[in-house]
Amino acid sequence: MPSQNIKLIVVVFCVVGLVSGGIFDGQGIAQEQPPIKLGGLAILSGPLSGYGKTGPMGAELAVKEINARGGILGRKVEYIVRDDEAKPDTGVRQARRLILEDKVNFLIGVTSSAVLLAVMEIAKENKTILVGTDAATARATGEKCNRYFFRTSNNAAQDARSGAFIMAEKPYKKWAVIAPDYEYGHSMWDNFIGTLKKLKPDVEVVAEAWPKLGAEDYSPYITQVLQAQPEAVFSALWSAGNINFVKQAKPHGFFDKIQMFAIGAGLMYEVVRTLGPEIPFDKYWGSSRYFPFAEDKLIPDTPRNREFIEAYKAAYGDYPEYISEETYAGVYFIKHMIEKAGSLDVEALIKAGEGLSFEAPEGTKYIQPETHQVVEDVVWGRLGPSQKYPFPTLAEYVIVPGSKATPPVEETGCKMQ
């Protein structure tokens, strides 16, 4: 009879609805534990996307390796990445989306310092741990530190201090700066010149050039700096900025008399590979987050490092960029943090992260408990032509230990709440 059929249909629908609701909820009837979700933020569009996408590539390699070995606490790991376009409002929007819609357990990544400062607030608001693997503004683990933010890559203060220690030994007195006019550029310069002046008081700043981030034409700045006749130039330009600057500066005779010290990403794979033999080998020192390629060995020459490079090459057909390694290491940091805490409880994770030490391809990473900032060695080097690789390799290098490069906690301005 029709009404009985209708009742049957209604009951069936209700049961189906409850059951499917339960399954899609991820709880109840589901047999497997839900995966641990990592939400990545990276620059996936625009002129920096070529470099930006190598971060997620490193993360995906790490996730693949971890899942192949049984996951974390028996649970699979999933990595979702969203494009922050290097813009703070987009970063904020995507971070919220990752947390609220995609329901990620962690946020990881972020290249732009401006985006980082904005997304840190979202992480705090939502009590979600954010692992920074690139953006270097010292303020993130300094006066703006917050307990939900951990950074497994070097910050501007550490890079800059390591540079200042090396430069204090060198005879250059007249310095100029060229750096992109935003958070990162200023953080780098302020930390560098502040430390250098303390170590070598007779240092003089003869010119300051502040092109906007993403500028393509550096000729006016090149001429401006040349005119002041510095002995050395501190550059915080990165990626395309660095490439364009060197290309444009050379025919102006820039490197005839001036030594260039490119900090932070002076030795990044993309820059070295693109410029190749155009790099003024004798006048160009750079610091690297991760550029392990010396002619006859890796820096450091460990199995972990070798395996990482081989695995990356096998997966992608190219050598890793520095953010590939940093994001890869960031995923492993999360793994160690979860395993140490034994759970996904955020407070337990924060406690586990503080003081955690682990081996990454680039060496030992130790998380300073008071600031959540990684402490690790910084490599400065000079390049030379290579027989072995299709790009220049380190001809000379200096390793500044993390303990020396890292400022004392009181100086960072971090008061962790």
Added chain:
Amino acid sequence: MDLSFLFIQFLNGLNYAMLLFLISSGLSLVFGVLGVLNFAHGSLYMLGAYGAFTFLQLFQKFPMGFWLALLVAVLSVGVLGGIIEMVFLRRVYSRPHAYQLLLTYGLILILDDLVKMIWGTDYKVVPKPAIFSGSVKIFGDAYPTYDLFIILLGPLIALGLWLLVHGTRLGMFIRAASLDREMTDALGINVPALFTLVFMLGSCLGALGGALVGPIRTVSPGMGINIIIDAFVVVIVGGLGNLQGAFLGSLIIGQLEAFGILVIPRFNIAFIFILTAIILIARPQGLLGKARI
């Protein structure tokens, strides 16, 4: 502040101005004749750069390989421009401006993704041609010969365009079509073909800018977006729709970029946009906007 330094900065300004002129002249020409503001002009510039990169790889064994690659790249983008005009733009001439905006914006997205698919996202390197890869001494400072070449090429192109538009029959038709499309059509001139030709010319100019810029800047997807903003500023300041406006606007913006960092460091970007805003308020047609092509 010595004279040699000021002169070199002046040259830097001229160099950038001439690049801007190549790009903005194409934009202005297309607007002046077709009445279309082509947002995708920056993408044509980008394709010129990628085209030069690829053709140079093919032609590098030949003498004059760089120039051959340049020519082929520019002509190829011109042909592409012709196809775009005939297949896409023709359909929206009679429609409101919003359609043209959407269409050209859509083209940007398509072309950008095409570039990423064909060439990948890493930076491409275009070597300078051998004859312009050195520097000359100007008042004792080294100045790249390639930059000088661009400074000299700009006015030559400007002159060539001027002669085309004012000294040839074709130029007369172009001017007529820009003044009154319907009347020109009624007089028996093939206006649709003329429009295609003008769009192709505009595309060639944009592509030439891109091809020339390859050796001095990184070639990457998204390079069109940066330059198109500057091109828009140029045509707003100088006047949209004619060549003189593009030339004047380029000179102004080029020198502002070069000297702005000395006179008003840290604010020079803001200053350029403040100038744009002032022009929009006080003289919205631009400095030479009322002039005809």
